[in-house]
Amino acid sequence: MSQHIHELIDKRWSPRSFANKAIEMDKLEKLFTAASYAASCYNEQPWRFVYATNEYPEGYKQLFSCLGEFNQMWVKTAPVIILTLVAKNFARNQNPNAHAQHDLGLAIGNMSVQAMSMDLYLHQMAGFSVEKAIEVFNIPDDFEPVTMIAVGYLGDPSQLPDSIREMESPKRDRKNLDQLLFDGDWEKLK
Template structure:
């Protein structure tokens, strides 16, 4: 990576191997505080989180039950699991908030950088059953369930099933900036 970007951005990674080390309450609170500082359209802050540590076993198991089987295999080792949601409408006028998912992304971005600064790691997941989540947590229709997140300290990849261990050891790769910056040639961006 570039020498210019911040070290926490360069260090950010989405592991699947998590330590069972408990996360200090102050650190969890700092993550949500970082999320709350994110920019949002009209300062709406449309994001919401449902989370549990293993100490709150009932809610933790409920969150874990919403994941697809593949994600359950490794996420069950994370000491904290979260669900990220957005309000579909602006509170001020009840109009559709087309920017809510973007704003949630900014909030989770802040959370991720804060986590990295404390040697914690997040792994966002799209592999979950939103219908089950809506039922388990009685989530109203005016909220979108966007992603789930495993959170913890790094663990030993040897604890993972072999097929997942192989995924964990792959070299991190990113698209080069010439593949993400438009200069008039759409073919170049594919």
């Protein structure tokens, strides 16, 4: 564990292998409550979530159908799928909200830490059809789908196809801080 960050942040990673175990409803509520406590521009809280558990197959199949083929190979073991969306405009004045995706990221950050505190894992995905999500869920024009998330307890990587199992590792490669922090000299970042 890194000596300088909280253990929940240190152990966070995005597995593709999930256990065949339902997530208790009170834990799901805690995940969404944690997200709701995130900071947002003008406190707009522009994020929205469409979710389904595999205990409700109709909604689960709808969300699953929006995923790309690669993600469908492994997501099928996750007991919960979430579609994240943001409001495109501020509710207060209908001006474009250029910070909505940032605010969603903060909400998912909160959700990630809350998940880790309950031994749950999230895997965010960009590999889905925005167009299909809009169609399937009749999403109005003033909302934009952003990501999908698989949620569950950690599973056995041996259940994954060989090609995916090779990618399954909690080891994370992170850039050094000297690659991320700078004093305004853009040449140093190249």
